[in-house]
Amino acid sequence: MSRLTRSARGAVLAVALALLAVAPAAAAQPTRTVFHPTGGSHPAGQGCAFDISYIDAPGARITVMDFSDGREATLAHAVATLTNDDTGATFVHKAFFHDLTWFDAADGVYRGVTDGQFVVWFFPGDLGPYGIVGTDGLGLRFEGTVWSTWDPNANAITEFAYAGTVTNVCDLLS
Secondary structure, three states, X not given: OHHXXXXXXXXXXXXXXXXXXXXXXXXXXXXXXXXXXXXXXXXXXXXXXXXXXXXXXXXXEEEEEEOOOOXXXXXXXXXXXXXXXXXXXXXXXXXXXXXXXXXXXXXOEEEEEEEEEEEEEEOOOOEEOOEEOOOOOEEEXXXXXEEEEEEOOOOEEEEEEEEEEEEEHHHHHO
């Protein structure tokens, strides 16, 4: 009889501890924000040597989740038509990706990893896959994974690596 009582007390204690452990996890759910983009632009020098405008197809969705530990995750499902404003050349970009970014306090930089199909717009002075980006900037479409580091003191991407395929968006729109 005393074994049953001890077992019962142990079970109650285990359930109580489990509930205490679950409560903080439930409270730590991310803040979720959903955007429905319609379009925008990239001025010359912020990706390519020419102005680019883009229009998102209906149903485009970007979900941003901010976690209490400082991580930010982005899920994108969108199809956008990019246009060279000078020539009218277009390219249909299918943006389906997952991105995770966090602040590395030890180094004072933001680190990120992105998986899927996406465009990275490099600004002059950023470190891209081919070295330091020149005055026109660079727009590259990746299918795969990218790892990057952005240094807020340098206001630039200072580390960059990728696995997968890369296509120069500026060339596609020239």
